[in-house]
Amino acid sequence: MMALLSRDLRLAFRAGGGFGLGLAFFLLVAVLVPLGVGPEAQTLAKIAPGILWVGALLACLLSLDRIFALDFEDGSLDLLATAPIPLEAVVAIKALAHWLVTGLALTLVAPVLAVLMMLPAGGYVWLVASLALGTPALSVIGAFGAALTVGVKRGGLLLSLLVLPLYVPTLIFGAEVVKRGAMGMEVATPLLLLAGITAGSVALLPFASAAAIRVNLR
Amino acid sequence: MELVVTDLAVQRGGLTVLSLTYAAHADGLKAVLSVRENLEFWAAIHGVGGVREAMARMNLAELADRRAANLSAGQKRRLGLARLLVTGRPIWVLDEPTVSLDVASVALFAGVVRDHLASGGMALLATHIDLGLPEARVLDLAPFKAARPMVVAGGGFDDDSAGAFA
Numbered sequence: 085m086m087a088l089l090s091r092d093l094r095l096a097f098r099a100g101g102g103f104g105l106g107l108a109f110f111l112l113v114a115v116l117v118p119l120g121v122g123p124e125a126q127t128l129a130k131i132a133p134g135i136l137w138v139g140a141l142l143a144c145l146l147s148l149d150r151i152f153a154l155d156f157e158d159g160s161l162d163l164l165a166t167a168p169i170p171l172e173a174v175v176a177i178k179a180l181a182h183w184l185v186t187g188l189a190l191t192l193v194a195p196v197l198a199v200l201m202m203l204p205a206g207g208y209v210w211l212v213a214s215l216a217l218g219t220p221a222l223s224v225i226g227a228f229g230a231a232l233t234v235g236v237k238r239g240g241l242l243l244s245l246l247v248l249p250l251y252v253p254t255l256i257f258g259a260e261v262v263k264r265g266a267m268g269m270e271v272a273t274p275l276l277l278l279a280g281i282t283a284g285s286v287a288l289l290p291f292a293s294a295a296a297i298r299v300n301l302r
Numbered sequence: 303m304e305l306v307v308t309d310l311a312v313q314r315g316g317l318t319v320l321s322l323t324y325a326a327h328a329d330g331l332k333a334v335l336s337v338r339e340n341l342e343f344w345a346a347i348h349g350v351g352g353v354r355e356a357m358a359r360m361n362l363a364e365l366a367d368r369r370a371a372n373l374s375a376g377q378k379r380r381l382g383l384a385r386l387l388v389t390g391r392p393i394w395v396l397d398e399p400t401v402s403l404d405v406a407s408v409a410l411f412a413g414v415v416r417d418h419l420a421s422g423g424m425a426l427l428a429t430h431i432d433l434g435l436p437e438a439r440v441l442d443l444a445p446f447k448a449a450r451p452m453v454v455a456g457g458g459f460d461d462d463s464a465g466a467f468a
Contacts (some may be wrong), residue, residue, distance in 0.1 A: 087346030091335070159328025163385075166324060167347045230421040 085169060093102055093182035095154075102147035106186040107193060109146055113139035114197035125202045132201035133211070133262035137199075139189045139224060141255055147186055148226040149243050151178050151207055152234045152297070156227060161234070165301055171294040179227040180291070187219030203266060208274035210265025214278060218258040221282040224289045225250045235300040315468055323391040325399060327430025333371035337362055337381055343387035356387035359414055361407070375402040383411055394418065394425040400433065406434065416467075 096103045155161040164174050168290050194215050195208050198222055205209065229247035233239035260274040331340050341454050342355045357363045370378065375379045379402050387392055394415075412433045414423050419437070427433070 087343055091332070091339075091343045093336060094339075095332060157328075158332065159326065159330040160332070162324065162328070163330045164324075164347070166322060168349065169347065238445070 086174060086178060088164075088169070088174065088177045089181055092178060092200045093184065096181065096185040101190045102150050103185050103189070105146050106143035106187055110139050110143040110190055110193065111197065113142070114200045118202075129204050129266070130204040130217065132198060132203040133199075133207065133266060136194060136201060136203070137214075137218075137255055137259040137262065140194065140219065141189055141251055144186050144219065144222045145247065145251075147182065148247065149232050149233070149240045151227050151230040153230065153239065156234050161166050161297070162251055162301060165297065171297060172290045174230065175227055175293040175297070176290040179223045180229065183220050183223035186213070186249075191215040191219060203262075206268050207262050207266030210271055210275075211262045213263075214258045214261035214275065217275065218254050218278050219284055219298060221254050221278075221285045222251060223284075224285045228285075228289045228296070231296040231300070233295060254278065258279065260285055276288060309316040313322060322390060322393045322395060322468075323386055323389040324395045325382060325386060326395075326397040327401070329378055330342070330385065331370045331378060331381060334369060336367050336369050337373070338366040340381060341384060341388055344385050348389045348391075350388050350390035352361060352388055360384040360385060362411060378409075379403055385413070387414070392423045394423065396427045396429075398428060398464060400429055400431055415445055451459075 087245045113135065117131075117139075121127060121131065152161060155164065164169055167174075190210055191259040194211050197209060198211055224246055229243045229250070232246060233243045236242060257274040261271050261278060264274065309409055310407060327415065330344075334342075335343070337357065341356055341365055345351060345353050345356075354363075355412075360383055362377070362380055362384055363437065365373065367375060370381065372429070379399075383399060386396075399411065403411065415433065416435060416437075427438075
């Protein structure tokens, strides 16, 4: 399993991998929104939590179709499905690799980009906390969508449409945590709901994804 | 061949997928990984060693650090077949394993298959060329080829005048 994780990470960091893609997108959003909206600190501070979370979510979405499609095209997925590792573990590991490459990286750069968005000082801790808690759900839900569309040629559009509604609760509660944190209100309720979404999807969706892949490989 | 694999897996409950490995037109290679990295990955997944031996057997030792993207079609094929050696599986199901291999490589591969059989393994191959394995039992599919579209006289399922569905 470590071999699969290290292979996926290596593939992501080598030329043509998906590592820079999400980060570059996130950076573009954080740079362009202040230019488009205007430099008033008050306006920016108000929309910062939402924009940062939407940016992170869309950046995550960009690299989803790579999770299984590349392995499907070159035949590795068939071979992984007959390997001694259970397919559920393959899915979980690939989602973990996706999270390390996108979700974790986005979480780490978010405080830097939040400066551009004039996020109030109280929000920084909660921005990092909410992204760290919420992005694993994005990767696991995304892996489920990717598993459903794995055999579909040019399935990117279908994948986005399938996954976006599933992303909505994570987005709402994630942005709510940052908003409340920035205003100095208590954040426990949305934070716990966010953690619940992540825990539930991490526990259940690998099984659903593995079932979807079995159907698609038949 | 996929049909064969699925049928075997479904019909013989005792014969688990875990004793099989399958190689078809897609070699399951990653273009940005080197020959050695590709093989090491599959060896680690199957918990089997022998990467160096597998590379030596398929004449890939000199290419060990070359990225799979820079291999020729025949070299890629040899790498795909070297993967069989690091799975440690007794039954090989191979669909056209000799595609894009030259004569020397076909002979090399035939030797690998023969050694696999000698060590108690089994191989099921679909091929258009003679691998030179005298011990192989051949199922020649040519007589069963559908030479022209089959036209069934007397209509299809809607016609139950013959009492087929009576």
